[in-house]
Amino acid sequence: MLGCEEGIIARAVAARGATVWGIDPSPQMIEHARSTEKSQPTGAVFSVDDGCTLATVATASVEWVTAGLSLNNVPDLNAALAAVHRVLNPGGALIFTVPHPCFEAPHATWAQAGDGTTRRVVGDYLTEGFWRSSNPNGARRAGNQNRKLSTYITALMRNGFKIAAVDEPTPDPRVVAAQPQRSGLPPFILFDVRRA
Numbered sequence: 123m124l125g126c127e128e129g130i131i132a133r134a135v136a137a138r139g140a141t142v143w144g145i146d147p148s149p150q151m152i153e154h155a156r157s158t159e160k161s162q163p164t165g166a167v168f169s170v171d172d173g174c175t176l177a178t179v180a181t182a183s184v185e186w187v188t189a190g191l192s193l194n195n196v197p198d199l200n201a202a203l204a205a206v207h208r209v210l211n212p213g214g215a216l217i218f219t220v221p222h223p224c225f226e227a228p229h230a231t232w233a234q235a236g237d238g239t240t241r242r243v244v245g246d247y248l249t250e251g252f253w254r255s256s257n258p259n260g261a262r263r264a265g266n267q268n269r270k271l272s273t274y275i276t277a278l279m280r281n282g283f284k285i286a287a288v289d290e291p292t293p294d295p296r297v298v299a300a301q302p303q304r305s306g307l308p309p310f311i312l313f314d315v316r317r318a
Contacts (some may be wrong), residue, residue: 123142123143123144123145123187123188123189123190123274124173124176124187124188124189124192124193124206124218125145125146125147125173125189125190125192125193125195125196126144126146126152126168126185127146127148127151127155127192127248128151128154128155128158129144129151129152129154129155129156129158129159129166130192130211131188132144132155132168132175132318133158133162133166134164134168135160135166135188136165136197137164137166141165142164142165142167143166143167143168143169143179143184144167144168144169145164145168145169145171145173145176145178145205146168146171147170147171147172147173148169148170148237149170149171151231152168152170153168155168156168161308163176163292164204166243173189173193173196173202173205174196174197174198174201174202175201175207176196176206176208176209177200177254178211179209181209182208182209182210182211182212183208183209183211184209184210184211184214184277185211185214185215186208186210186214186215186216186217187209187210187214187215187216187217187218188216188217188218189206189216189217189218189219190218191219191220191221192218192308193218193220193274194220194221194266194267194268194269195266195267196267197252197267199267199269199273199274199277200277200280202280203216203277203278203280203281203283204281206281207281207282207283209212210313210317211317212317213249213316213317214316214317215314215315215317216283216313216314216316216317217284217312217313217314217315218301218312218313218315218316219311219312219313220269220274220310220311220313221309221310222270222290222307222308222309222310222311223247223269223270223271223274224244224247224271225242225244225307225308225309226263226309227244227245227246227250227268227280228245228246228253228268229245229246230242230243230245231243231245232303237267240302240303242303242307246268247268247270248251248270249268249270250267250268250270250273250310251267251268252265252266252267252268253265253266253268267311271311274311274313278313278315281306282317282318283315283317283318284315284316284318285313285314285315286314286315286316287312287313288311288312288313288314289311289312289314290308290310290312291307291308291309291310291312292313293305293308293309297309315318
């Protein structure tokens with residue numbers, strides 16, 4: 123798992139029988155993951171590593187790489203995708219999600235429509251690069267890399283991947299209950315790509 127953070131998903135997948143190796147660049151996150159794994163063993167293994175190199179992972183050694191909301195944090199998308207391509211077995215898969223770039227772009231806001239509903243106003247979708255929300259309660263206050271959808275697709279093709287599926291899932295009912303204005307907006311994009 124690329125960008126496993128504190129290991130919650132990695133440990134859940136390992137508990138279901140998969141062999142899981144969680145990688146994150148933050149020593150604090152990996153220490154937290156290892157500590158939890160030690161007290162509640164699932165078999166998951168965790169390492170500090172850079173997602174742009176994956177130096178601790180051997181070439182052609184894994185069948186799947188998952189990256190849940192982490193590729194949008196790496197500064198060099200092409201380097202990260204090249205590293206993932208290197209570690210995957212031939213025909214291996216990369217499954218990843220990124221915040222939906224159309225709706226989670228820099229400076230996107232909410233506005234009242236004429237019919238009284240709240241609508242998303244797209245911000246600087248075309249402006250790529252690092253950005254951080256000024257909303258102290260916003261999910262993007264830590265910052266991430268804004269990239270156009272075409273940037274992700276082009277980078278995938280350039281780095282030897284073929285797209286198997288792309289999905290824009292509807293928001294979870296709990297999210298809609300707490301934030302009704304999000305009912306018509308996919309929170310992220312899910313990519314299923316294969317090593318060509």
